[in-house]
Amino acid sequence: MSNAQREQAARDVACVLPKRTHDLARLQILIDDSEPVVTVVGKYNHGKSSLLNELVGHEAFAVSDKRETVALSDRLVAGVRWLDAPGLDADVGTEDDRQALQAAWLRSDIRLFVHAAKEGELDASERELLAQLGEDENRTGRQTLFVLSQVDQLADDAELRKIGDAIANQVPGIVPNAVSAVRHRKGVEGGKALMLEKSGIPALHAALQSELARVPEARVRETALLFGEIGEELRQLKAAQDQTLHVLKHTQRQQRADFDRGLKTVIDKVSGEIEAMLDALTTDHALVPDTAKDVYAITAGKLERAHIQIAYSRACIEIDAFLAGHGVIELPAEQQTVASSLNSVMIAVMGVSVKFRKDLRRMFCEASGRERIQRDFTHYYERSADREALAEQIADTEAAIVATDKASAALHRMDA
Structure with a gap:
């Protein structure tokens, strides 16, 4: 079946089940069987682009103190497509939000939810999105990794533990991956193994590799799930x-x-x-x-x-x-x-x-x-x-x- 025919088929289904439009769009992505996609989502200026650059190993995404990411940016590195979405609060309620949500819900196999440690607890919009991502993970098997970024801006490890405990109280069962892109960059440039380890990037990278290895299996499961759900709804x-x-x-x-x-x-x-x-x-x-x-x-x-x-x-x-x-x-x-x-x-x-x-x-x-x-x-x-x-x-x-x-x-x- 050609892409055009598949798109028409999806429209035929969506005409009857309009609430399944996003699931049908996701199905088309799954059927294409393209490379796995990792998407970074979170609020503006929480260090998403810097984190991505450290994970892919080079300056692939623009980083600035001012707002930079205003649309989906993606790079294909080592067989993985990395998406840098606009901040969820960059342009509230308009195209930026829609771009970010599209990346989180439609294209991604793995979501990195980034929250800057200096901001302390999660706000209401972050908690709501995390809850939605959690529900989607339970349903489809797509993973969400919680990343506590910019930990180098905290006074000490005690403050980091305090913030981690506060977030754990807000979202029971959450496992923060504490990272510092700055420390990782310094460790790479200075050849400092201890700083690299303390940056948390290697541990996050290892967790990502583990999840990436599960993507083919997860996609098969998600494809069967969506076809099953939509087919049963039609029946x-x-x-x-x-x-x-x-x-x-x-x-x-x-x-x-x-x-x-x-x-x-x-x-x-x-x-x-x-x-x-x-x-x-x-x-x-x-x-x-x-x-x-x-x-x-x-x-x-x-x-x-x-x-x-x-x-x-x-x-x-x-x-x-x-x-x-x-x-x-x-x-x-x-x-x-x-x-x-x-x-x-x-x-x-x-x-x-x-x-x-x-x-x-x-x-x-x-x-x-x-x-x-x-x-x-x-x-x-x-x-x-x-x-x-x-x-x-x-x-x-x-x-x-x-x-x-x-x-x-x-x-x-x-x-x-």
Whole structure:
């Protein structure tokens, strides 16, 4: 798999598991199987660059009393890549912090956490970062070595022990590596073996070599861990999505079945009542047209038509009550008119009025009429806000499942 393909695969997974973006970036580094990386992290002006120069054996990193390291600096020496990160407090909350954290969390196999002895106890931000590094060490196996730097600036060994004890109280179990880059440089330049030993650099270097020897094994473990965690998270997500989809579709089917059954019951009821009413009638006076002189008179035809309209209205009221209970009230937006009183599902399906027996019989007493009413109201039921929202949930869940399947396949390709 090419780098471009691996990056695309990682993006496919990150689209589904955005909180795993950094783990996926770390995986790509592990898969590349490049040289081991040692990163120095800590606050500004705590002697990180000087320490690195002594560890690599030459002036590879800029050292100054003023702020120097403003971006990740790296050197490849003897098969090891050394990173000098910006101070964690060099430019708080901006790019420098992000560069330092990237080095600590993403690129490094071994972290050297540097704290200047002259500063005494750790501050809150240092304790928090050390705790996070410790948690990461327990999870991934990546090591963090605590370095107490610039010990030559202390008055004596008693003060060094006092500071070491104070830090040990703050972070139980911590093992400080006390060093002095100044003493080591003087020992190298003057050929003074005792000063070299007292600088603590040889002991730290030996500890580093021991940890570097474990990096290949640690990387295998971390790679398996990350693939395992991400794969399991995808499996759990897929299972949850499948269950959600099952519940949503069951709800959709059950709601539809309840609606179909309930609507048919209501239609059958009102149809039976109307048919009984129509069968009880005799002469159809509604068919006799009114004359001009009957405009203001009460005629048999008017009474008949009013009777029919009342029966129709009662049937509509009963159906409408059922529909309202299922959220079927207003027409879809594209069917609505400026006359708001006409924007009802009842009017769209049933019309405004019925005046003749034949119309009532056609609508309620004939199978085709009842089927039309059932079909048309069902159409608007499916267009109701609740049903469309449920359909959208189902579509979103199905799309999420497709994305999760794609992410699982992408992760598998990365692990191939």
